[in-house]
Amino acid sequence: MPPPPPTARATxxxxxxxxxxASYNSLxxxxxxxxxxxxxxxxxxxxxxxxxxxxxxxxNRYTFPFVLKSCAFFSFFSEGSQLHSHVVKFxxxxxxxxxxxxxxxxxxxxxxxxxxKVFDKISEKSRVSWNVIIDACVTNGDYQEALALFxxxxxxxxxxxIYTFQSVIxxxxxxxxxxxxxxxxKLMLRSTDRELLLSDALVNNSLIDLYSKCGSIALxxKVFDxxxVRDIASWxxxxxxxxxxxxxxxxxxxxxxxxxxEKLRPNAITFIAVLSACNHGGLVSEGKKYFDSMVxxxxxxxRIEHYGCIIDILARAGFIEEALETVSKMPxxxxxxxxxxxxxxxxxxxxxxxxxELLARQALEVKDDATSGVYVMLSRVYASANRxxxxxxxxxxxxxxxVKKEPGFSSxxxxxxxxxxxxxxxxxxxxxxxxxxxxxTIEKRLELQGYRPDSSQAPMIEGVAVVKGDSLxxxxxxxxxxxxxxxxxxxxxxxxxxxxxxxxxxxxxxxKLVSQVYQAEIIVRDRIRFHHFRDGKCxxxxxx
DNA sequence: AATCGACTTG
Numbered sequence: 190m191p192p193p194p195p196t197a198r199a200t201x202x203x204x205x206x207x208x209x210x211a212s213y214n215s216l217x218x219x220x221x222x223x224x225x226x227x228x229x230x231x232x233x234x235x236x237x238x239x240x241x242x243x244x245x246x247x248x249n250r251y252t253f254p255f256v257l258k259s260c261a262f263f264s265f266f267s268e269g270s271q272l273h274s275h276v277v278k279f280x281x282x283x284x285x286x287x288x289x290x291x292x293x294x295x296x297x298x299x300x301x302x303x304x305x306k307v308f309d310k311i312s313e314k315s316r317v318s319w320n321v322i323i324d325a326c327v328t329n330g331d332y333q334e335a336l337a338l339f340x341x342x343x344x345x346x347x348x349x350x351i352y353t354f355q356s357v358i359x360x361x362x363x364x365x366x367x368x369x370x371x372x373x374x375k376l377m378l379r380s381t382d383r384e385l386l387l388s389d390a391l392v393n394n395s396l397i398d399l400y401s402k403c404g405s406i407a408l409x410x411k412v413f414d415x416x417x418v419r420d421i422a423s424w425x426x427x428x429x430x431x432x433x434x435x436x437x438x439x440x441x442x443x444x445x446x447x448x449x450x451e452k453l454r455p456n457a458i459t460f461i462a463v464l465s466a467c468n469h470g471g472l473v474s475e476g477k478k479y480f481d482s483m484v485x486x487x488x489x490x491x492r493i494e495h496y497g498c499i500i501d502i503l504a505r506a507g508f509i510e511e512a513l514e515t516v517s518k519m520p521x522x523x524x525x526x527x528x529x530x531x532x533x534x535x536x537x538x539x540x541x542x543x544x545x546e547l548l549a550r551q552a553l554e555v556k557d558d559a560t561s562g563v564y565v566m567l568s569r570v571y572a573s574a575n576r577x578x579x580x581x582x583x584x585x586x587x588x589x590x591x592v593k594k595e596p597g598f599s600s601x602x603x604x605x606x607x608x609x610x611x612x613x614x615x616x617x618x619x620x621x622x623x624x625x626x627x628x629x630t631i632e633k634r635l636e637l638q639g640y641r642p643d644s645s646q647a648p649m650i651e652g653v654a655v656v657k658g659d660s661l662x663x664x665x666x667x668x669x670x671x672x673x674x675x676x677x678x679x680x681x682x683x684x685x686x687x688x689x690x691x692x693x694x695x696x697x698x699x700x701k702l703v704s705q706v707y708q709a710e711i712i713v714r715d716r717i718r719f720h721h722f723r724d725g726k727c728x729x730x731x732x733x
Numbered sequence: 734a735a736t737c738g739a740c741t742t743g
Contacts, residue, residue, distance in 0.1 A: 214734075215734080218734080218735080250735080251734055251735060253735095253736095254735050254736045255735075255736090257736085258736080285736080286735055286736045287735095287736080288736090289735095289736045289737075290735085290736050290737090291736095292736090292737090293736070293737060296737095315736085316737095317736055317737055318736090318737095320736095320737050321736075321737050323737095324737060324738085325737095351738095352737055352738070353737095355737095355738075355739080356737090356738095359739090391738065391739070394739065394740070395739075395740095397740095398739085398740070420740095421740085422739060422740045423740085424740095425739095425740045425741090426739090426740050428740095429740070429741080456740095457741090458739095458740055458741060459740095461740090461741045461742055462740080462741080462742095464742075465741080465742060468742080492741095493742090494741055494742050495741095495742080496742090497741090497742045497743070498741090498742045498743095499742095500742095501742065501743065502742095525743090526742070526743050527742095527743085529743060530742085530743050533743075562743085691743090716743080717742085717743065
């Protein structure tokens with residue numbers, strides 16, 4: 190008879206046979222370090238048996254880091270908070286290792302404020318203490334704070350290591366600032382640990398991600414070409430980056446190079462990257478081909494994300510029927526993302542009120558944090574059907590349901606490295622008056638070229654409802670473009686704009702014209718991809 | 734005796 194698998198053995202005999210008192214810690218450590226989730230869970234069970242076992246020694250400073258690691262992995266907030274009180278009860282709150290673990294635990298649970306509170310109380314901070322709090326800020330989206338803490342860390346004379354730089358680069362990526370990212374890169378080049386830092390795959394991977402997300406795919410490529418050792422993630426990030434920039438053929442070339450020449454085995458993420466390339470390029474049959482090869486050739490079980498990709502490819506290309514068929518055939522329950530992408534496609538295709546309403550209802554049933562997008566899309570459906578009463582109704586529903594509107598913003602980075610952020614209808618900028626005057630001039634010049642604003646696609650501006658007939662000149666990226674032109678953009682000096690939402694159809698048309706009339710290169714990063722505007726054309730080929 | 738790890742579709 191074959192021996193039982195290790196997991197089964199571990200769970201079946203452990204509760205009945207308590208370990209010898211002295212080996213609790215080392216067992217907990219082994220389980221917590223394992224990559225197998227069920228064993229990580231076992232670490233927590235063992236901790237409980239330790240508490241109940243009268244012959245066992247009380248938990249000490251070697252116990253908590255590992256139990257907390259398990260809690261962090263599962264984001265078990267209440268269990269971990271209980272552990273925190275045990276830490277205090279056993280008098281270990283001052284231990285740096287234990288405190289660092291608590292900071293990391295709170296950050297994995299999304300409790301940045303708790304993490305910060307613990308961090309601030311650490312009397313003997315170590316490099317790891319700084320690393321975990323900086324990472325906590327980055328994973329929770331507080332990029333500016335991460336950089337502020339990094340500066341403090343340097344003032345305190347701690348030497349940054351690969352973890353520090355990985356987080357710092359991640360913060361620059363989140364802000365979307367190319368010049369900040371280059372500053373971080375330069376810091377590494379000047380560091381005494383230069384060789385060590387620049388040979389690390391993790392650091393290089395975060396640099397590739399940084400450069401491709403900050404608009405410089407050329408620099409991303411350079412890092413990729415020069416790094417000594419590439420792992421699958423390096424390829425994945427590169428494939429995604431190229432796809433995001435609309436360099437679809439090259440993106441697929443990298444996949445081919447990775448699998449055929451380097452003989453690397455693609456993983457589930459690689460296929461998300463390749464499918465995303467197909468999606469940006471509108472390559473429907475290729476997308477199906479890769480999905481099929483993933484399942485049948487590589488034997489990778491498709492996850493809901495993969496279904497999401499293929500459904501989006503189909504729907505965006507106008508094959509809404511086939512997309513719906515895929516939804517009905519997939520083995521897992523569709524999530525809000527899938528319903529939203531179908532609804533989005535219906536909006537663009539004017540696929541009919543009934544279907545759109547049905548999809549919106551489905552999308553709203555699955556609660557997640559992006560419901561405001563559904564309301565915005567639904568109001569667009571009603572607007573294009575000229576059902577303005579229903580547009581108003583949606584707006585009322587939104588406020589009644591207390592839906593948090595995601596405020597749209599556009600930020601622009603100037604050559605001097607300063608970032609200027611605008612929201613719709615913003616008048617806060619010191620040069621606001623000039624910006625609005627210039628915008629009027631721009632619109633007049635464009636109208637001479639035959640441009641007519643088209644508000645049909647946007648009954649709401651970046652989460653704010655507008656009255657029909659209102660000018661769309663308030664869209665935040667228009668303010669950014671106007672400001673960019675004022676600061677002397679021109680040939681060789683592109684305007685770099687970052688948006689948190691997607692570009693609307695009318696703004697897209699307008700930006701193309703601006704790039705032609707003003708001979709300006711405009712690079713816009715929206716929620717999911719880059720648009721490079723030049724000579725009246727966009728790199729997305731109007732497919733986005 | 735130890736604490737920090739990522740690339741994801743819309």
